[in-house]
Amino acid sequence: MIKRLLLVEGKTDALVISALCEKHGIVTELVKELESKPKSEDYLFAIHCKDDSNNDQVLKSISVLANKEGMEILGIVLDADDHLTGRVQAIRDQLKKVQPSLKASDVQISENGTTSNDIGNLKKFGFWIMPDNKNPGMLEDFLMKIVLKPAECIDLATECVEKAKKQGCCTFREAHYSKAVIHTYLAWQDKPGNTLDLSIKSGKFTPEAELSQKLITWLKELFSC
Numbered sequence: 001m002i003k004r005l006l007l008v009e010g011k012t013d014a015l016v017i018s019a020l021c022e023k024h025g026i027v028t029e030l031v032k033e034l035e036s037k038p039k040s041e042d043y044l045f046a047i048h049c050k051d052d053s054n055n056d057q058v059l060k061s062i063s064v065l066a067n068k069e070g071m072e073i074l075g076i077v078l079d080a081d082d083h084l085t086g087r088v089q090a091i092r093d094q095l096k097k098v099q100p101s102l103k104a105s106d107v108q109i110s111e112n113g114t115t116s117n118d119i120g121n122l123k124k125f126g127f128w129i130m131p132d133n134k135n136p137g138m139l140e141d142f143l144m145k146i147v148l149k150p151a152e153c154i155d156l157a158t159e160c161v162e163k164a165k166k167q168g169c170c171t172f173r174e175a176h177y178s179k180a181v182i183h184t185y186l187a188w189q190d191k192p193g194n195t196l197d198l199s200i201k202s203g204k205f206t207p208e209a210e211l212s213q214k215l216i217t218w219l220k221e222l223f224s225c
Contacts, residue, residue: 002034004045004073004223005065007058013077013139014049015197017215023200023207024216034065045073045223055079055087062094066120075126075222079138081175084109087129095119109133113218126222132211140178143196146209147185157185 006028008014018028027042030049038046055078065074078087088109096102098120107116111133115126131142144154161180164170172180186194189204199205206212 001070002031002036002038002046003070005034005071006045006047006075006077006219006223007061007065008047008049008077009055009058009079009139011049011051012196014047015195016139016143016200017077017219018047018049019197019200020207020212020216021219026216026219045075045219055081059090059094062091062125063097063120066095066098066122066125068121071121073124073126073223074122075128075219077128077130079130080136081138082136084129084134084136091127095125112214113222115218115222124222126218128215128218132214138178139196140182142211142215143182143205144178144185146205146207146212148204148206149185153188154181154185157181157188160184 006017008017014030018030021028021044026044029038029040029043029046031038031046032048032050034048036046058076058078062074062076065071076091080087088107092102092104092107095107102119107114109129113126113128113133115124117124119125130139131137131145135141147154158181161170161177161184170180182196186192186196186199186204189199191202194202194204200207207216
């Protein structure tokens with residue numbers, strides 16, 4: 001069974017994190033079902049890869065998986081959206097179901113990702129709040145910070161989105177603003193229309209960027225035995 005698991009909000013998040021890990025030489029395994037048998041024992045951790053996951057489902061899974069027999073290490077990656085403080089409190093609330101004596105000071109958010117030891121049946125539990133554990137946003141805001149091209153390219157993509165909005169060309173929700181910007185930027189790259197994970201694999205982002213390195217370091221430290 002899966003012993004080291006990363007929960008994410010959806011398939012895109014899973015594929016992006018897997019692609020970043022691949023760039024850093026980390027072997028992951030994508031699984032649709034938590035009872036799946038690993039294809040090999042060479043993976044550092046498995047990533048739950050489902051189309052229909054969301055932050056509420058991820059949060060509710062914490063207390064269940066923390067008490068699951070055989071589960072050793074559990075990590076979660078959530079979007080802050082506009083609720084960074086609320087996300088952290090929601091994580092604490094789930095952990096308190098497992099360990100009622102848990103204090104707020106026991107689970108403090110860190111810019112480098114958070115890791116806690118010995119919660120429920122888990123040896124380690126950790127979380128990362130996209131984009132950077134300190135600002136509102138989501139996966140696409142994280143990616144905007146690690147693009148290969150100069151920052152001016154993202155600025156130009158933002159200007160294009162703003163102009164399109166003013167001319168009434170846009171129907172996206174404001175919450176998805178960064179999605180519109182990052183896909184505008186990627187539309188100028190070869191090949192236009194590539195998914196986010198393929199864009200990482202084809203070199204449109206910088207795995208060595210500081211924020212990317214922070215995420216990778218957190219994953220390595222969390223899932224190391």
